[in-house]
Amino acid sequence: xxxxxxxxxxxxxxxxxxxxxxxxxxxxxxxxxxxxxxxxxxxxxxxxxxxxxxxxxxxxxxxxxxxxxxxxxxxxxxxxxxxxxxxxxxxxxxxxxxxxxxxxxxxxxxxxxxxxxxxxxxxxxxxxxxxxxxxxxxxxxxxxxxxxxxxxxxxxxxxxxxxxxxxxxxxxxxxxxxxxxx
Amino acid sequence: xxxxxxxxxxxxxxxxxxxxxxxxxxxxxxxxxxxxxxxxxxxxxxxxxxxxxxxxxxxxxxxxxxxxxxxxxxxxxxxxxxxxxxxxxxxxxxxxxxxxxxxxxxxxxxxxxxxxxxxxxxxxxxxxxxxxxxxxxxxxxxxxxxx
Numbered sequence: 356x357x358x359x360x361x362x363x364x365x366x367x368x369x370x371x372x373x374x375x376x377x378x379x380x381x382x383x384x385x386x387x388x389x390x391x392x393x394x395x396x397x398x399x400x401x402x403x404x405x406x407x408x409x410x411x412x413x414x415x416x417x418x419x420x421x422x423x424x425x426x427x428x429x430x431x432x433x434x435x436x437x438x439x440x441x442x443x444x445x446x447x448x449x450x451x452x453x454x455x456x457x458x459x460x461x462x463x464x465x466x467x468x469x470x471x472x473x474x475x476x477x478x479x480x481x482x483x484x485x486x487x488x489x490x491x492x493x494x495x496x497x498x499x500x501x502x503x504x505x506x507x508x509x510x511x512x513x514x515x516x517x518x519x520x521x522x523x524x525x526x527x528x529x530x531x532x533x534x535x536x537x
Numbered sequence: 538x539x540x541x542x543x544x545x546x547x548x549x550x551x552x553x554x555x556x557x558x559x560x561x562x563x564x565x566x567x568x569x570x571x572x573x574x575x576x577x578x579x580x581x582x583x584x585x586x587x588x589x590x591x592x593x594x595x596x597x598x599x600x601x602x603x604x605x606x607x608x609x610x611x612x613x614x615x616x617x618x619x620x621x622x623x624x625x626x627x628x629x630x631x632x633x634x635x636x637x638x639x640x641x642x643x644x645x646x647x648x649x650x651x652x653x654x655x656x657x658x659x660x661x662x663x664x665x666x667x668x669x670x671x672x673x674x675x676x677x678x679x680x681x682x683x684x
Contacts, residue, residue: 433538448540470540478542487545488552488584490569495590495622496635498570498583502592503633509618509626510591510599515611517587518539521547529538 402454402462408533411452411467420467421450425535428469431519434529445528446475469532481527545586552584555609590618 388396411417428434439445448471455463476482502509514520538544553563556571561582564570571582578594580602589606591599606612618626623640626633645651 428538468539471538473540473542473544476542482541482543485542485546486549488549488569488586490583490585490590491567492622494564494567494570495583495585495624498581498590498592499626499633499635501581505594506630507592507594508596508599509628509633510603511615511618511621512589512591512603512606512612513615514587514589515613517548518541518544520610521544521549521551523541523543523547525543527541 404454405452408450411450412534416465417452417467420452420465421534424467424469425532427516427519431516433519436531437528439528443528445530446481447472447530448532450533471527471529476527480525482525548586552610556582559605585622588621590621592618 405411405414405417411421448469451468451470453466453468455466457463499509501507541547553568553571556573557563559573561571561573561580564572569584571584573580575593575595575598577598580591580593580595580598582602583590589612591602593599603612603614607614617628620626620639623637623643625636625639627636642651645653
């Protein structure tokens with residue numbers, strides 16, 4: 356195979372640069388990787404994430420993941436099935452699929468989220484104010500400095516299904532998720 | 538529910554309400570910072586959406602708080618703080634180290650530069666950039682990424 360030239364050296368910028376000709380093929384192969392990096396790449400590329408429900412359904416791994424997400428939604432009792440009134444509009448929803456990997460590239464789990472198409476919501480009708488709990492970096496650093504000065508230990512927790520916990524102030528109508536009718 | 542405009546706010550209200558009824562006070566400087574005075578000293582919580590940092594004088598107070606939070610919400614105890622917002626944290630009796638090693642490695646991986654040579658000064662020093670000098674760079678819109 357003929358090597359394709361990625362970049363020929365030119366020296367008109369006044370800065371001294373390497374005069375070695377660089378080939379595209381050197382940049383785009385996996386040949387340069389050591390074995391475990393190569394294995395990681397293969398792993399990551401091999402697992403394909405579905406982009407829609409039709410691609411995922413029937414695959415036991417994704418079916419399981421969807422059932423899991425549905426169970427979490429049910430457990431938090433976040434909705435009820437109603438007939439849509441004539442003057443109301445329902446927003447859509449979508450299944451999103453993600454393969455989670457461990458640091459070493461091995462499979463962690465198949466994760467699925469049902470997300471509402473929030474971009475279709477209208478300010479003042481479907482929602483009022485928006486706000487998110489996002490700590491400022493200076494706060495984080497200040498507290499860590501305090502912990503260091505006082506010899507405190509720092510601990511960490513995370514919340515599963517964080518956005519299933521809140522209670523909405525407004526009424527929001529959403530179409531039924533694909534695959535789950537009742 | 539994920540995707541709804543008001544979902545982050547609904548969560549903020551929920552956890553905030555719970556913490557306030559449990560005796561915490563919000564900081565005026567940063568609403569994601571909660572502090573509670575106890576018999577042993579103070580307990581401090583920092584919230585970043587679904588990530589929480591907890592610290593304070595008393596390990597008993599901290600573990601009690603963790604228990605309560607686990608009961609009330611679906612929370613996972615990740616133990617000692619090790620990785621938060623791209624910052625690695627190493628705790629030792631001598632002090633606390635903060636590193637962005639993993640974050641830098643992730644960025645290098647993302648831009649296909651894991652093979653590049655390390656250098657102390659990655660950019661020419663004292664470089665002066667001007668809007669009307671040099672060649673125009675064409676940017677493909679679909680490649681632009683915002684953080």
